[in-house]
Amino acid sequence: MTVVVVDDDGTAAAGAVQQQQQTSPGHGQTVCVTGAAGYIASWLVKLLLERGYTVKGTVRNPDDPKNAHLKKLDGAGDRLVLYKADLLDYDAIRAAVAGCHGVFHTASPVTDDPEQMVEPAVRGTEYVIKAAADACTVRRVVFTSSIGAVTMDPNRNPDVVVDESCWSDLEYCKNTKNWYCYGKAMAEQAAWDVAKERGIDLVVVNPVLVVGPLLQPTVNASAVHILKYLDGSAKKYANAVQAYVDVRNVADAHVRVFEAPGATGRYLCAERVLHREDVVHILGKLFPEYPVPTRCSDEVNPRKQPYKMTNMKLQNLGLQFIPVKDSLYETVKSLQEKGHLPLLNKEIPAELNSVIA
Numbered sequence: 001m002t003v004v005v006v007d008d009d010g011t012a013a014a015g016a017v018q019q020q021q022q023t024s025p026g027h028g029q030t031v032c033v034t035g036a037a038g039y040i041a042s043w044l045v046k047l048l049l050e051r052g053y054t055v056k057g058t059v060r061n062p063d064d065p066k067n068a069h070l071k072k073l074d075g076a077g078d079r080l081v082l083y084k085a086d087l088l089d090y091d092a093i094r095a096a097v098a099g100c101h102g103v104f105h106t107a108s109p110v111t112d113d114p115e116q117m118v119e120p121a122v123r124g125t126e127y128v129i130k131a132a133a134d135a136c137t138v139r140r141v142v143f144t145s146s147i148g149a150v151t152m153d154p155n156r157n158p159d160v161v162v163d164e165s166c167w168s169d170l171e172y173c174k175n176t177k178n179w180y181c182y183g184k185a186m187a188e189q190a191a192w193d194v195a196k197e198r199g200i201d202l203v204v205v206n207p208v209l210v211v212g213p214l215l216q217p218t219v220n221a222s223a224v225h226i227l228k229y230l231d232g233s234a235k236k237y238a239n240a241v242q243a244y245v246d247v248r249n250v251a252d253a254h255v256r257v258f259e260a261p262g263a264t265g266r267y268l269c270a271e272r273v274l275h276r277e278d279v280v281h282i283l284g285k286l287f288p289e290y291p292v293p294t295r296c297s298d299e300v301n302p303r304k305q306p307y308k309m310t311n312m313k314l315q316n317l318g319l320q321f322i323p324v325k326d327s328l329y330e331t332v333k334s335l336q337e338k339g340h341l342p343l344l345n346k347e348i349p350a351e352l353n354s355v356i357a
């Protein structure tokens with residue numbers, strides 16, 4: 001235990017803070033986070049700053065007000081610098097990565113438009129790994145891949161537990177026009193190839209659909225997945241299954257795989273697989289004031305069965321997953337707080353009505 005005697009001028013307190021900073025895991029370490037103002041990256045930058053790292057974050061336009069939340073994070077004033085960089089601008093990427101001890105490559109288009117998706121995802125990833133190799137200071141690169149690079153395989157036996165050895169089938173992604181999954185699978189493959197060629201220590205996190213509170217002011221694609229069930233835009237739910245994870249766990253996973261010396265390969269980042277019916281059921285119970293759909297759009301086929309998936313590799317690194325029900329609750333509260341979802345009055349149950357009367 002450190003006993004701190006505070007002088008009138010507060011010097012001892014300042015000394016204690018300095019001592020704490022010096023023992024934090026990121027003290028003296030500089031890391032680059034690409035796409036720093038995105039949904040996942042904002043939580044990652046927050047966690048890295050809390051752990052004492054100096055962060056070089058790339059954004060496409062540092063003056064855009066949508067990035068302002070980053071500058072308000074604890075530690076940002078002293079240890080966060082924003083760099084202007086598009087993924088297709090190698091010189092800009094190289095300038096951001098120069099002198100870094102680590103790189104977190106999270107930036108990527110999130111769209112099913114092939115023109116916008118594939119090239120920045122793939123070429124941008126190659127540029128980031130090359131920039132890390134050229135810097136000669138980078139100890140490890142952590143790449144944010146996706147479940148889209150893992151499960152899109154029509155020949156996968158539904159009884160087999162999905163683990164880090166599974167890869168999406170590129171032809172199947174193309175034929176089904178699943179350009180996001182195609183782009184992410186191609187980008188991850190490119191990351192492994194360039195890392196091998198250039199001798200870079202690469203570790204990959206494959207998150208499933210990410211939910212939980214937003215730090216950024218804009219609504220990202222995975223938040224829309226939940227928002228549409230509350231704002232009346234989805235009248236029915238699909239006969240489909242999906243794995244979910246909390247954004248704070250995803251940020252934590254990135255930092256754990258960066259800091260653990262023995263971390264290697266891919267890491268599936270998932271809390272659990274739910275049918276959409278389970279999702280709307282949870283949302284409807286928690287927030288009965290919204291028009292959450294109660295009917296499935298498919299009244300013909302049997303209910304899709306959730307597949308099995310392992311998150312053991314991350315559990316073995318000490319990660320404790322937040323239950324999806326809590327994440328869904330906090331997603332909605334956050335959408336309300338940020339003004340993306342109007343606050344509606346909860347209906348007072350009939351039995352309470354009579355008491356009030």
Ligand SMILES: NC(=O)c1ccc[n+]([C@@H]2O[C@H](COP(=O)([O-])OP(=O)(O)OC[C@H]3O[C@@H](n4cnc5c(N)ncnc54)[C@H](OP(=O)(O)O)[C@@H]3O)[C@@H](O)[C@H]2O)c1
Pocket residue numbers: 035036037038039040041059060061085086087088105106107108109110120144145146147184206207208209210211220221222
């Ligand atoms: N959310 C999920 O459910 C989920 C699940 C699995 C994997 N992931 C992966 O996680 C990463 C972050 O996703 P997210 O959910 O946090 O999405 P997000 O909020 O949309 O963040 C994506 C970031 O990438 C940046 N970006 C896109 N195209 C770019 C380009 N050409 N050059 C530079 N930056 C570019 C965006 O910058 P601008 O603000 O300038 O557009 C944005 O900051 C992505 O790699 C995504 O594939 C997400």
